Amino acid sequence: MSSAANKFIVFDFDHTLYDGDSGSHLYLWLIRRSVWRSLLALLILPIAAPLIAFMPTRRAGISAFVWVGSLGLHSIEQYNRRIDDYVLAHKADIDKRILPIAFRVLKTHLEAGDEVVIATGAPPELASAIFRFVEHTPVRVIGTVMKPFWGGMVAGEHCHFNNKMTMLRAAGFNREIDSAYSDSRADLPLLLAAKSPVVVNPNTRAVADFKRLLGAETPILNWGCKDRAGTPVA
Template structure:
């Protein structure tokens, strides 16, 4: 069986990309100033699905300007090390880790598919030392910095799974957001990791009569 997990808000209690970018920005007065100038434009764009990739790319470029590929990888690896040492606000969600472990113990194939940069997600998931495949947003170099190439969100998560050889259907899908509705609809057992009647009603209104809400 195939179990597919979102990352931020599902396995992690926080926004890994936001914390990584902010960590880079706050160490540089020049980057911080650039973010202050760009934020009135970029921040609203990030909130709207149609313009989210462009808005995120603006902030990503500011935070990574001047980095080559090796330095980019080193930055993500260092963020992962800080996370494992408890040095930032990011944390694993106990319910998420428990579900992940249960699927691995059962011999299921486990995939994390996330809108976070794949290189960052791998730096967080890889040290778990488990056979977990990671799919995420690809980055490309532009003007001396990095921007989003293929933004792995919404329907694109399903496309990423198909391109990786996992077809169009999976047994389980876990996410905290109905932005992942295509991912949930592709699952025999979709789970939204927000408990309570409100979450159950959201699943029902989305037509996911086979879905369930889990309080993680």
């Protein structure tokens, strides 16, 4: 049980704790496991890829590639085992993408006794497995829930935009959010709900929107993503 005196902190994962899009890296690996998957992915690319660019259709676009990569997996348990296999096989690559500054900030919150949650558009098992690889202290992860569909997996409930807040509340996190950390305009509902939002590693073109919507005093930091904006943190 968390004490009401302790803060409630929410971290995004991709481009916040991890340099890159962890879900895309996983899905690409799943697809590249066989030639026929790669060819099928190329076949659906002209239709599925544009869907990812728009929030209302993003879940459908992502689901198409997840389905191609997961064909033959008939349960969440099987899918999660593939995720664990991926993390074990790519420890060196993942280690290079971990953002040490971000994990220091997260660990500071844990040491202060704060209630910390990672809320991510990636599958929760992926973020959990990577987190276990870096930090042995368990942290609750809320992420995109997969479901079986036609011999593979698709995104059932996408932990993204307004639905990220819905999923946090549905998981029992009904406290006021003290601080939220994210890189993405898609997390504006989360950042706006926090008493102290912190933007980290944003796209350069998103900075003006963050300042306008969150206030000019909102910290906009760079925690080690070289191709992203924000004030560098030593």
